[in-house]
Amino acid sequence: MKKKNSVFLIITIPAFLLFFIFHSYPALQGIFYSFTDWKGYGDWNFVGLKNYLNVFKDGRAGDAYLFTFKFAIVSTILVNIISLLVAIGLNSKIKFHKTLRAIYFLPYILSILIVGFIFNFIFAHFLPQIGDAFGWEFLTRNILGNPDLAWIGIVIVAVWQAVSFNTILYLAGLVTISEDLYEAASIDGAGVWTKFWKITFPLIAPFFTINMVLSLKNFLMVFDQIVALTGGGPGKSTESISLLIYRGGFEGGEFAYQSANAVIYFIVIIVFSIIQLKFLNKREVEN
């Protein structure tokens, strides 16, 4: 028995080493450099908490936080509503439901950058043409060029792609619910609406939790979609925190400063995930 344990221990060592070298160590390094004035190369000095204080004074970081949270909250809600609806539809006994499942999963396989470029084309050429043809004034301009609407374009693309993965998770949840429950409910005279709120929704609560947490976390780290669609523009209206950290850190020579920003953001994401888990888990237990 003892020998077996040590074997398992040894098996974990390579994974642990790889994880530590390529993940934990750079992360720790980043935290370390956030207390310096390092530019990414050359000499550096300790500057204490100066970088952190500057982040709080930085209006640009503030705007990026506002945009990111607005985007993440709206997208999370939309993704969860749409993917739950799609999952319920795909779970029912309709024709071609297996083929349809494959089709609905397709967006997830495509690279975000490719999806971004396709949508870029749609927003820049296809929609304005429709607008021109039907005389709809609001559609005749590229919405990605409008600082008040550009974020909606990004929400559309992000949601379109994210729905596929969340649908799969909801589907996995739906198949765990036994048919008997629905039959019993039907005998008691429950309608579709009652069945959903009293049976389906409570029973997939764990899946709801995981989907909410995962999608909020993913949307808070939004990066690729923005690079492909607007590059943070027009102006700075769609500059997310990840984009700001990347731009400032690698292109702007503010490595240490943006490391501090990244550490703060890391803490913010953890706090939000924990709050969400606590709140949603409580709901699960009550049911």
Place this chain on the structure above:
Amino acid sequence: MFKKMTAGVMALTLGASLLAGCSSGGADDGKVTLELFSNKVESIDTYKSLIKEFEAQNPDIKIKLDAPPEAETVLKTRLTKNDLPDIMSIAGNATYGELGRAGVLEDFSGIDLTKTVQPSYIDMVNRLVGPEGEGTYGLPYATNANAVIYNKAKFEEHGLEVPATWDEFIASLEKVKAAGDTPIYFTLKDAWTGMIAWNSLGANVAGEDFAEKKNAGEATFVENYDEVADKMATLVQYGHKDNMGVAYGDGNNAFANGKSVFYLQGNWAIPEILKANPEMELGVFPMPVTNDPEQNKLVSGVDVLLAVSEETEHNEEAMKFVEFMMTKETAQKYIDEQKAFSAIEGVYQENPVFEGIKANFETGAITSFPDHYYPAGMGAENLVQEFLIKKDKEKFLKKMDSEWEKVQNR
């Protein structure tokens, strides 16, 4: 059991290090392999043919070309790893200034090659490094120009003449607009395209040494860029209906297909426009920013400079390649293919398209890109883009000042 496992792990790591050893290359077959890093995707083919020529002349040197996308970011990451390429062909902008100050590039000050370059360009790159680094760490090679490109057929159709003053320029824009045509095709979805006009205006109105004065506390955007902002706002009025929604690539196509009379771009856009419409007849002129034709200078920057890593093991071979590039014949070949201009004295771009700005190069009526001297972290182009949407001049200029100071204080 344990022994076997460790042996396995050892073998794996050994294998990995062997693989790594292979990829770093070296001089094992008597040949020296040099890495040439280029920040321009557009010049890959030109470089490839030049390298072939060089390798034929120097059979013991092999040049490996590396031209990745997002080149500046890649270069900065490699700087962090202390793994700079042997030879670098990069733009004369803020990134070059940083590299120069970091002391990782070979100092060319005083060597004979610097004497073949037009002094104004040497001065331009020296100012990028600033007094902290003092030295010439890159040899200016190819240069570019910010211009007003115009569609010759449409130009004649509207009965226009090349304007020499700002008022004349605005009058011709007005004339085109009155005739129901689009004067300028803006592509402001890509924020950097707004900087073309900004740089022409800024260089001529606020002066070449704005950045130095600003850092010394003697100049501010609020005081010196007021006129620039006004003129920017004026220009955007002569755009099309979706100025903010069209990107650079689409703009090139639209202009090539006669969607507007003028196009504010650099010489680098011309090959792209001709690709979309090979038949098109184009002309260029420097944007007349003031009402005194004597004072209007062409904005031209160092598009490509050649630098050699301080730490390269093959300095002699690397210099050989640089010398090869700097010969008049190679330089001429490069600018002919790239539709660029040469920093080397006596090498001129003879393409008829550039007739309108040729005089500027010959008489030296050129000035540098102001934004190359802005701190890289301030993201000026997005601020300018925001201004062109909101048109809130006072707030915008104050923000430019505060962002600059904020970045400098980090």
